[in-house]
Amino acid sequence: MTTFNFSDTIRSWYEIHKRDLPWRDTRDPYPIWLSEIILQQTRVNQGLPYFERFIEAFPTVQNLAAASQEEVLKLWQGLGYYSRARNLHTAAQQIADRRGIFPDNFKGLLDLKGVGSYTAAAIASFAYDEPVAVVDGNVYRVLSRYYGIDDPINETMGIKKFQKLANEVLDPKHAAQHNQAIMEFGALQCVPSSPDCKVCPLINTCKAYQTGQVDQLPVKIKKTKVLNLHHHYLVAITPSGRTILVQRPQTGIWAGLYEFPFIESNGAMLPQEITGHDVFKDVFGRLRFRESIYNQQPILHKLSHRKIHAYFWIIEVDEELDDAVTVNEMLKKPVHVLMERFIKAYWKLKK
DNA sequence: AAGCCGGGGTT
DNA sequence: AACCCAGGCTT
Missing domain, CATH: 3.90.79.10 (Nucleoside Triphosphate Pyrophosphohydrolase)
Incomplete structure (x- = not known):
């Protein structure tokens, strides 16, 4: 007899449904880091051509570090949130100062400009299999629905709660695969609007589905005025x-x-x-x-x-x-x- | 804790 | 028009 396991389920789902993306078939922290910066608040389809262009223009982190900021900004043109490009360049120089060696753990990665808790967890798990959970927009949505949590995801209490929960459901033996899986699950299956719950592998244990709250979660307060x-x-x-x-x-x-x-x-x-x-x-x-x-x-x-x-x-x-x-x-x-x-x-x- | 920082796709 | 996106930095 086996008990139902959240991580096992989404990882099995992932192996069937995952997209083939160029930064997924490597443990090299350079393309992983580059992809994560590009993908901050940016959809995969929008960031993909930029990733290809950056790898082509700067095959190594040293190449990126040696470029001018204007060159980096020009390549970033059109992607938005331009501080990411400036921070990317600064971080490349930080790494070049370490002879091109990336920090090899979550804490060390946080010292890189433009790398916060999400990105550090992503690099640490994808490159080194360090058991630290990523919490991005997808993870907030999946966890808030599956566990029926209505704490706002943009308030301190909610952020801490979801971070703790994300680490609890992470299978430490499969950190990289688990983190990829939960985000891909949020991006493709547990989508923001009208998810197709009929085909969801978590349907029988999803709190939001049982209570009819799927379309109310996650809770996010405050709206920016234009x-x-x-x-x-x-x-x-x-x-x-x-x-x-x-x-x-x-x-x-x-x-x-x-x-x-x-x-x-x-x-x-x-x-x-x-x-x-x-x-x-x-x-x-x-x-x-x-x-x-x-x-x-x-x-x-x-x-x-x-x-x-x-x-x-x-x-x-x-x-x-x-x-x-x-x-x-x-x-x-x-x-x-x-x-x-x-x-x-x-x-x-x-x- | 709250505000700032782009552009594009969906609903 | 509102919401969302592999968030992070500044104040």
């Missing part, structure tokens, strides 16, 4: 076709990325309000120019906590500007997606 912003980008075009880019400050949104100079406002602006603005004068001085609006209707760019209403103004000037860059130089700079989309449309670039 702030509306209006950006009027000044797209300089010099006689030779060059333009002006400025780098954003090293803190805040899109830190360190490049964009056209812009005027912030509370809504639409008239041409004379643009050309009379201090920012405009700072960029173009007393040069002669011809201005035109590129998009009459604002382009909406939605982030998790902001909605940006973007207007692009084409400012053709009749003299060269000292700090202008060519289009090819511009394309080497890391930019956010709003910029990337405009650049591709305006200069009619392929891809």
